[in-house]
Amino acid sequence: MNAQRMFRLLCRGTLLFIFASGLFAGAFTHYSYTHQFRDIPNTAPSAAHWLGTDALGRDLFTRIVYGTRVSLLLAPAAALLATIIAAILGGIAGLRGGWLEKIILATADLSMSLPLLFVLIALRALLPLDVSPILSVVATFVVLGLLGWPASLRVVWAASRNLRDSDHVLLAQALGYRRSQMLFRQVIPCLRPIFLAQFWISIPIFILTEATLSMLGLGVMEPLPSWGNLLRGSEDFSAMAANPWRLVPLVVLVLTVICFQFIFPGSEELA
Amino acid sequence: MRFSRRSAVLWLAMCSFLFSAPSGRAQSGAELHFCLHGEPKTFNPILVDDEASENVRYLTGGVLIRVNRQTQALEPALAESWQVSRDGRKITFHLRRGVYFSDGSPFSSEDVAYTMKLLMDPQTHSATGDAFRSGEGTIGVQTPSPEVAVISFPTPVAGLERLFDQVAILSSKSPKKEMSVLGPYYVSEYVAGSHVLLRRNPNYWKHDAEGHPLPYIETVRLDIQRNRDIELMRFRRGELQLINRLDAEQFDRLQKDSPGAARNAGTGLDGEEFWFNQTATSTLPDYKRKWFQTTEFRRAVSVAINRADLARVVFDGYATPAFGPVSPSNHFWFNASLPAPKHDPQAALLLLSRAGYRLENGVLKDIAGNRVEFTVITNSGNTAREKMATMIQQDLSEIGITLKVVTLDFPSLIERITRTFDYDACLLGLVNTDLDPNGQLTVWLSSGEDHQWNPNQKTPSTSWEAEIDKLMHEQASTPDEKLRKAKFDRVQQIVEEQQPFIYLVNKNALSAVSSDLAGASPVALNPQAFWNIETLRLKPSPEMGASK
Numbered sequence: 001m002n003a004q005r006m007f008r009l010l011c012r013g014t015l016l017f018i019f020a021s022g023l024f025a026g027a028f029t030h031y032s033y034t035h036q037f038r039d040i041p042n043t044a045p046s047a048a049h050w051l052g053t054d055a056l057g058r059d060l061f062t063r064i065v066y067g068t069r070v071s072l073l074l075a076p077a078a079a080l081l082a083t084i085i086a087a088i089l090g091g092i093a094g095l096r097g098g099w100l101e102k103i104i105l106a107t108a109d110l111s112m113s114l115p116l117l118f119v120l121i122a123l124r125a126l127l128p129l130d131v132s133p134i135l136s137v138v139a140t141f142v143v144l145g146l147l148g149w150p151a152s153l154r155v156v157w158a159a160s161r162n163l164r165d166s167d168h169v170l171l172a173q174a175l176g177y178r179r180s181q182m183l184f185r186q187v188i189p190c191l192r193p194i195f196l197a198q199f200w201i202s203i204p205i206f207i208l209t210e211a212t213l214s215m216l217g218l219g220v221m222e223p224l225p226s227w228g229n230l231l232r233g234s235e236d237f238s239a240m241a242a243n244p245w246r247l248v249p250l251v252v253l254v255l256t257v258i259c260f261q262f263i264f265p266g267s268e269e270l271a
Numbered sequence: 272m273r274f275s276r277r278s279a280v281l282w283l284a285m286c287s288f289l290f291s292a293p294s295g296r297a298q299s300g301a302e303l304h305f306c307l308h309g310e311p312k313t314f315n316p317i318l319v320d321d322e323a324s325e326n327v328r329y330l331t332g333g334v335l336i337r338v339n340r341q342t343q344a345l346e347p348a349l350a351e352s353w354q355v356s357r358d359g360r361k362i363t364f365h366l367r368r369g370v371y372f373s374d375g376s377p378f379s380s381e382d383v384a385y386t387m388k389l390l391m392d393p394q395t396h397s398a399t400g401d402a403f404r405s406g407e408g409t410i411g412v413q414t415p416s417p418e419v420a421v422i423s424f425p426t427p428v429a430g431l432e433r434l435f436d437q438v439a440i441l442s443s444k445s446p447k448k449e450m451s452v453l454g455p456y457y458v459s460e461y462v463a464g465s466h467v468l469l470r471r472n473p474n475y476w477k478h479d480a481e482g483h484p485l486p487y488i489e490t491v492r493l494d495i496q497r498n499r500d501i502e503l504m505r506f507r508r509g510e511l512q513l514i515n516r517l518d519a520e521q522f523d524r525l526q527k528d529s530p531g532a533a534r535n536a537g538t539g540l541d542g543e544e545f546w547f548n549q550t551a552t553s554t555l556p557d558y559k560r561k562w563f564q565t566t567e568f569r570r571a572v573s574v575a576i577n578r579a580d581l582a583r584v585v586f587d588g589y590a591t592p593a594f595g596p597v598s599p600s601n602h603f604w605f606n607a608s609l610p611a612p613k614h615d616p617q618a619a620l621l622l623l624s625r626a627g628y629r630l631e632n633g634v635l636k637d638i639a640g641n642r643v644e645f646t647v648i649t650n651s652g653n654t655a656r657e658k659m660a661t662m663i664q665q666d667l668s669e670i671g672i673t674l675k676v677v678t679l680d681f682p683s684l685i686e687r688i689t690r691t692f693d694y695d696a697c698l699l700g701l702v703n704t705d706l707d708p709n710g711q712l713t714v715w716l717s718s719g720e721d722h723q724w725n726p727n728q729k730t731p732s733t734s735w736e737a738e739i740d741k742l743m744h745e746q747a748s749t750p751d752e753k754l755r756k757a758k759f760d761r762v763q764q765i766v767e768e769q770q771p772f773i774y775l776v777n778k779n780a781l782s783a784v785s786s787d788l789a790g791a792s793p794v795a796l797n798p799q800a801f802w803n804i805e806t807l808r809l810k811p812s813p814e815m816g817a818s819k
Binding site: 034036038041055056057121125129130131132133136221222223232242 | 524580583584585646648654657658660661662664665675676677678679680683693694695
């Protein structure tokens with residue numbers, strides 16, 4: 001058990017370090033993430049460029065650090081948006097039941113049956129062209145948040161439906177609690193662990209979705225770096241073998257996703 | 272062991288085949304293997320409008336006149352000779368005798384007439400046929416004898432003979448219709464999404480200098496493979512013998528691993544270009560439209576772009592800065608008097624200041640005080656174009672221009688540049704398959720739908736576009752090649768002065784050829800690596816003896 005706690009602490013520490021490096025990117029590197037050293041594209045790691053340079057001669061370490069800021073700040077925001085939508089709609093569906101429940105669940109099922117990637121591509125194409133890169137990033141993650149709620153909704157709905165028939169909620173009803181009192185004193189405290197779990201699970205999902213969109217060239221706009229568009233450099237596996245340091249963005253992404261999975265105690269530990 | 276009469280016949284047949292086989296066919300049963308980069312949309316040669324179908328047409332179609340891809344000169348094929356009338360309205364073909372289609376049906380002038388009739392039928396919607404439509408009226412074909420075909424056009428058609436390089440003759444009598452061919456191979460098997468198998472046409476008319484029938488290779492298997500990395504991996508494993516149109520990064524890697532296999536045929540015909548939206552009906556604000564319609568603005572942007580860096584960084588040096596609409600590899604039509612492209616931010620700023628723009632704290636502003644910033648769109652998934660756009664972004668920032676780069680999926684991009692005109696600038700590539708400028712008529716005529724910066728104009732909106740229209744019409748209606756060249760040189764000069772298209776680079780024609788394949792000499796023209804398919808040979812593999 002101690003080993004598990006140690007591992008969890010390690011994951012938390014790693015995530016904290018990655019977050020901090022993104023937030024205080026300027027303290028970690030003195031290069032601009034846009035500057036192209038055109039005489040040294042695709043160069044190997046050196047004292048001047050710790051992780052070498054990308055295909056246009058931009059410092060790869062700098063781009064990873066600034067990319068962390070973009071991906072790790074906006075993915076939680078998108079996850080929060082998706083979780084709030086799932087919590088509200090899932091809660092209403094589970095607690096109210098009836099025709100409203102049917103409509104909400106049908107909407108969620110319909111949303112889940114749509115191929116998310118194509119919907120994202122279509123929405124992205126509808127955005128006006130004349131937006132700044134920062135705004136495009138925000139728009140990308142807002143769209144992710146607005147479309148990423150149905151899976152979480154199902155979980156919240158199942159939990160709140162169980163809660164509706166639970167003894168303590170029935171007792172509260174019998175004692176004459178008002179609806180708002182029921183919601184804030186009985187329902188939300190019981191569902192909080194589920195909301196939190198959905199939030200933490202959604203973050204890596206949104207990071208990976210943004211990465212997929214960027215792999216398709218539809219994510220964060222150049223020259224702004226994100227983990228997604230940095231991963232585009234690893235499309236070519238044979239080039240990776242010759243330049244293994246180009247795998248660093250992938251390693252950071254995998255590490256982050258793993259850490260997100262282990263920062264909270266598992267159900268066995270809680271038991 | 273029983274020695275039956277039937278096995279004796281087989282044995283004799285085998286012996287006679289072995290002893291009579293010419294040296295050129297020593298690898299009987301040999302199979303050449305390479306990839307198509309998409310599904311062929313059709314095997315009907317007159318309906319071809321995609322690269323995969325065009326490759327199949329090149330391998331299977333018999334044409335009257337062939338453009339030699341190496342010398343760029345015309346060579347007799349199914350027509351032993353031809354004459355074009357002085358007024359350029361009539362061409363007389365003297366056809367080769369004793370030629371048969373792959374199914375054994377004889378070839379005659381009736382087949383030429385049948386093909387031309389189908390090609391020019393408006394119901395056919397043939398892109399190949401469009402090139403022959405010089406003016407109002409119908410095309411007449413006379414067949415005074417089985418060996419002579421005379422084709423008359425209502426108005427003169429410039430560069431008429433070259434157009435026949437794309438016209439594969441169909442059989443008028445064969446029940447197999449377009450599957451009966453006169454080219455070196457015929458389609459033997461097609462599995463959608465998997466492969467096209469071509470077999471040697473036993474009736475192909477061509478022989479080598481020693482009288483051996485061509486082609487040497489028995490079968491060609493064309494795998495349908497869109498993923499270029501997988502294609503390269505298979506080539507490295509020895510499963511493929513050639514790759515056409517390698518990108519620079521793949522070529523560079525191949526050259527490091529197996530330098531003998533990487534073939535650089537020099538500057539190709541394909542180019543990358545950038546243009547501003549100048550359409551009157553676009554949703555652009557007036558001040559932006561004014562920037563884009565100002566010659567000095569376009570010239571300044573052109574001068575500010577470092578093309579040498581684009582060629583070196585994005586294409587690993589396997590590209591050359593583009594001079595204009597014609598690549599230097601198009602020997603006849605390239606205007607060698609055009610100035611070499613230069614990168615000079617100071618000259619760009621000078622041009623801009625003459626047009627009333629001013630640089631304030633590193634930000635360029637127009638005469639009304641608007642910040643000069645615009646968006647360039649390109650197709651997502653094309654890494655080279657995305658890299659070019661990002662480099663241009665930095666180049667333009669040196670003269671105070673803010674460039675935003677937006678990548679769109681291809682259908683959305685086409686929608687914007689052809690229908691809604693909701694864009695500022697676009698970066699795309701140009702694939703040139705035709706050497707003759709007549710192939711670009713719809714690009715240069717102001718009424719053309721491919722006149723991308725301002726298409727489908729009723730009357731030319733600028734004097735220089737009117738001059739281009741006049742020159743293009745004039746060159747298209749005279750058979751005098753020198754006069755045509757002079758007129759198209761002037762078109763190139765106007766384009767260089769006005770920069771409606773800002774030409775960036777011409778990519779090299781890069782291909783991979785296995786050491787198992789003999790006789791390959793890739794060229795800049797399509798189909799680069801297998802233009803001389805008839806004379807390619809597969810070397811005997813050590814493990815498998817004579818056949819591979």
